[in-house]
Amino acid sequence: MNLKKIRCLGIPVFWGSGLAEYKGKSYRFMVMERLGEDxxxxxxxxxxxFKKEIVLQLGARMLDTLEYIHENEYVHGDIKAANLLLGYSNPHEVYLADYGLSYRYCPNGNHKQYQENPRKGHNGTIEFTSIDAHKGVAPSRRGDLEILGYCMLQWLCGKLPWEQNLKDPVALTKAAVDLCFPPLQICSTGEIAMFLAGVSSLAYDEKPKYQALKKILLDGLQSSGMRYDGPLEFSTAAASARNRCAAKVNKVRQVPSIFNIPGELWTNTSVREPRMQDAN
Known part of the structure; x- marks a missing residue:
């Protein structure tokens, strides 16, 4: 964060995990900081x-988050709005959650080899799946950035041009290739077209030029008079919902914890039975 001069890394804080017995059953649990609305x-x-300025802000911030994940030998693999959550106490911060499809693409510095496998094709959230993933290729850095580009395209335009083909992965793949590689002016935004062009030029095992891609988005922000770390100004209805969520922070009842976890993590106004999934 100091190196990049950013105030929020966009990765939820992990406090701990383990195995617990509850009413005669075993459950696995994980404790992480509480986040706000997705x-x-x-x-x-x-x-x-979303407004163009919001799209560019979110895209630039996620680039920093993904660069950090990538530098630690992993890719996320499932970037989408449902997995992006605002901060609970600061709704102008955004965090990338849900690492269920994360993949170690470069164990011990050795990048996975490009190898198509139709039996593993179309993994992930189908409308945002990268071209590599459609072909059953192991996830890579360029795939993450491609998915981010699709997200920005949807946020700005309202929908993706292949959403009517979600039940036909083959047709969806062809539509994505034809429309985005090379990128066309699907929407009135040069920044996202330039971003996708930069991503499409990457080799499978090539390290992305994160700062060059980020500059494309930042230049668009600057021309709009907005800042990378400025407030996230959504619509009035959305802002009201976020403000209600943030207001709950002031009503937190501190609950003692045998794990000595900071009180702000315990944000329920009453103690309830834990919500758990059976580990079996």
């Missing part, structure tokens, strides 16, 4: 469209 709900509150 962007998918806000996207819907905004009429399924």
């Amino acid at each position: 962007l998918q709900r806000i996207f819907q509150d905004c009429g399924s469209k």
Whole structure:
């Protein structure tokens, strides 16, 4: 964060995990910081469209988050609005959650080899799946950035041009290739077209030029008079929902913890039975 001069890395804080017994059953648990509303709900509150400035802000911030993940030998693999959550105490911060599809693409510095496998094709959230993933190729850095580009395209335009083909992965793949590689002016935004062009030029195992891609988005922000770390100004309805969420922070009842976890993590106003999934 100091190196990049950013105030929020965009990765939720992990406090611990383990195994617990509850009513005669074993459960695995994980403790992480509490986050706020996800962007998918806000996207819907905004009429399924974000302002260009918001799209560029979110894209630039996620580039920093993904660069950090990539530098630690992993890719996320499932970037989408439902997995992007605002901060609970600061709704102008955004965090990338849900690492269920994350993949170690470069164990011990050795990048996975490009190898197509149709049996593993179309993994992930189908409308945002990268071209590599459609072909059953192991996830890579360029795939993450491609998915981010699709997200920005949807947020700005309201929908992706291949959403009517979600039940036909082959047709969806062809539509994505034809429309985005090389990128066309699907929407009135040069920045996202330039971003996708930069991503499409990457080799499978090539390290992305994160700062060059980020500059494309930052230049668009600058021309709009907005800042990378400025407030996230969604619609009035969405902002009201976020403000209600943030207001709950002031009503937190501190709950003692045998794990000595800071009190702000315990944000329920009453003690309830834990919500758990059976580990079996």
